[in-house]
Amino acid sequence: MEVEKTFIELLLPYILALAPALAAAVSTGTPILFATLGELVTERGGVLNLGVEGMMMVGSLAAFVICYHTGSPWFGLLCGGAAAMAMSALHGLVCMVFQGSQVVSGLALTIFGVGVANYLGTPYIQQKAEGFTTFSIPLLSSIPLLGRVFFQQDAMVYLSYLLPFLLWFLLRRTRFGLALRASGENPEAVRAAGISPFKMRWASILLGGFLVGLGGAYLALAFMRMWADNLVAGRGWIAVALVIFAFWRPGRAVLGVYLFAGVTAYLFRVQALGVPIPSSIMAMLPYVMTLLVLFVSSLRGKGSGAPADLGNNFKVGD
Amino acid sequence: MNGWQLIRRTEPREWGSVAVFATAFAVSLAICALLLQVQGHNGAGGVWLLLKGGFGHVYSYGEILLKAIPIFLCSLGVALCFRLQVWNIGAEGQYVIGTLGGCWFVLNFPGLPAWLVLPGTLAAAMLSGGIWAGLAALLRQRWGMNEIISTLMLNYIGIEILNHLIYGSWRDPAAMNQAVGPYFPPAAVIGRIWDSDFWLKHGVSEGTADFFFQFFGRAHWGVLSCILAGLLCSFLLRKSRLGYEITAAGSNPRAARTAGISYNRLVILVMFLCGALAGLAGFQECSANLERLEPNIVMGYGYTAVVVAWLARLRIMRIALFTLVLAGLRFGVENIEQDLQISHAFANTLEGIILITVLAGQLFNDYKISRKGRPAASGATGGEERGS
Numbered sequence: 001m002e003v004e005k006t007f008i009e010l011l012l013p014y015i016l017a018l019a020p021a022l023a024a025a026v027s028t029g030t031p032i033l034f035a036t037l038g039e040l041v042t043e044r045g046g047v048l049n050l051g052v053e054g055m056m057m058v059g060s061l062a063a064f065v066i067c068y069h070t071g072s073p074w075f076g077l078l079c080g081g082a083a084a085m086a087m088s089a090l091h092g093l094v095c096m097v098f099q100g101s102q103v104v105s106g107l108a109l110t111i112f113g114v115g116v117a118n119y120l121g122t123p124y125i126q127q128k129a130e131g132f133t134t135f136s137i138p139l140l141s142s143i144p145l146l147g148r149v150f151f152q153q154d155a156m157v158y159l160s161y162l163l164p165f166l167l168w169f170l171l172r173r174t175r176f177g178l179a180l181r182a183s184g185e186n187p188e189a190v191r192a193a194g195i196s197p198f199k200m201r202w203a204s205i206l207l208g209g210f211l212v213g214l215g216g217a218y219l220a221l222a223f224m225r226m227w228a229d230n231l232v233a234g235r236g237w238i239a240v241a242l243v244i245f246a247f248w249r250p251g252r253a254v255l256g257v258y259l260f261a262g263v264t265a266y267l268f269r270v271q272a273l274g275v276p277i278p279s280s281i282m283a284m285l286p287y288v289m290t291l292l293v294l295f296v297s298s299l300r301g302k303g304s305g306a307p308a309d310l311g312n313n314f315k316v317g318d
Numbered sequence: 319m320n321g322w323q324l325i326r327r328t329e330p331r332e333w334g335s336v337a338v339f340a341t342a343f344a345v346s347l348a349i350c351a352l353l354l355q356v357q358g359h360n361g362a363g364g365v366w367l368l369l370k371g372g373f374g375h376v377y378s379y380g381e382i383l384l385k386a387i388p389i390f391l392c393s394l395g396v397a398l399c400f401r402l403q404v405w406n407i408g409a410e411g412q413y414v415i416g417t418l419g420g421c422w423f424v425l426n427f428p429g430l431p432a433w434l435v436l437p438g439t440l441a442a443a444m445l446s447g448g449i450w451a452g453l454a455a456l457l458r459q460r461w462g463m464n465e466i467i468s469t470l471m472l473n474y475i476g477i478e479i480l481n482h483l484i485y486g487s488w489r490d491p492a493a494m495n496q497a498v499g500p501y502f503p504p505a506a507v508i509g510r511i512w513d514s515d516f517w518l519k520h521g522v523s524e525g526t527a528d529f530f531f532q533f534f535g536r537a538h539w540g541v542l543s544c545i546l547a548g549l550l551c552s553f554l555l556r557k558s559r560l561g562y563e564i565t566a567a568g569s570n571p572r573a574a575r576t577a578g579i580s581y582n583r584l585v586i587l588v589m590f591l592c593g594a595l596a597g598l599a600g601f602q603e604c605s606a607n608l609e610r611l612e613p614n615i616v617m618g619y620g621y622t623a624v625v626v627a628w629l630a631r632l633r634i635m636r637i638a639l640f641t642l643v644l645a646g647l648r649f650g651v652e653n654i655e656q657d658l659q660i661s662h663a664f665a666n667t668l669e670g671i672i673l674i675t676v677l678a679g680q681l682f683n684d685y686k687i688s689r690k691g692r693p694a695a696s697g698a699t700g701g702e703e704r705g706s
Contacts, residue, residue: 098680119357237471287472287474
């Protein structure tokens, strides 16, 4: 009896750590969620964009700089999305117009994006910006335990709750979404139906790029509220991995992101409770977790759920 | 796009490639000038400084050679993987893990005879780098894991392992505030090509010694490993059965499998080779240039190698050429970094822009653009209207 009690007592702090970990998971997960959904849209249209990391960097810098100078986080957010969209347009230009390899173009975009954001952001290092403020949603926020976790957040988080539903509706319930998905599966069929798969892919590139940019903007304006070198730190690649984990479905993307962020946040809480995990092990945690995510999704068979024409350029003049 | 059509060229233009690269580099430098201007520097002047510092001094050549050694080795390995359509972006991590493998050998076998130390460390570096890359290959072939993401994650993890060791058990207590390893014993240090003291003792005049010292700078004997690796890879790809299998399997994995080529074995072998080359590059840099383990061994050479491999279209002689060009640009950027007080990230920016412009420029090499309705000129086959 005595032993059992102490056992529960021992375990109790780790159980209680779940609630703050969940709250932390929401704020660490939100930028990754935006980026994952953005990449998901682009890949659903049949374009593989490995430049997410670079696009997020550029998006977060643009958002930060605009917000820093104008004081408006919303304007910053818009500019962050637009900047990443411009980057994705560059990817579209190289792949769709100039027929470059999508893999290499994406990598180039990452190398360039990370480089240019770090370069242009140097004067802003350690500077702080206003960013988004949290507000609670009446009624919902009074749900015990979970209410405070999910409904005492900033506007971007609430937007991220809506986004998966919007995307699901867009992809599954509209003609536009059908044409977009079909461009990723079988562009010839889309052409036969009298719709230009070329334009649909452009739409998927631009929309996806904008969403990725929102993820980057969230990092600078709500998560960090300051500028630092290499702010994105691999989150773009995590998003790319999570798209595979999600089997290219928005709903599963949400699950994947919160699972990923939740486990990571929980382990940080556990470390804070005094479990001796070296800090460098904690630093590699997101990357190990990404490998795990990828491993789990690969157990389901190679590329299951991937758009059939993903990563191929339209054949021209062969 | 209306009114124009693209027609794939049956044979590449003779001088087209050179023209594309020249234009792409010019455009890239122009964009860099613009970026410098944005931060309030003199753009054109900055680019001129970059080029002059990178290529225009006696001491540029030693520095170019110094940087070219790791970039070339990594790029060779990356190109081997890319030829097989295996997107190994992990040269950076393999470089770090190779360095750690070599350092582990140096730290743990202090009693070894001097002639055994260097071969032992180099072998340990190559083996550990190779295993690190082999891990990603195994995950890809056994479970179908996407190698682009896995190798990238292994890069981040490798760097964290380096941090763990250098801020932990491998830290030299004698180095007060710095997180660095202890200095290597002389037997584990790769010498510089030009050793002024040695030649002065053997009767070379001071002026001559000085000139060569300026010329070779910090360049070290690791350059021999580049020549050796380059020749071996060239032999491998051109003359050996293995090279033939790599080329065949790279262009069509399914057909290669039908032809009895073991694709799994090829992927693991090629990845191991890349890891070994990157590991060798890392440890040589560590041993010759720093003479101890330091966190700033991580220079991003692994990513530059990817850029080089692609610019060279995976050909070995061109890899050598582009390695020298990018090494020079990197040195040039280091120059203006100090003069203009700009971020180190400018080098990556430049490399990214070059890769994007060259990638886009290849269109003019691979395709002919003509007005719709006009008969296609010679050198091009009949084309099909582009998709819009």
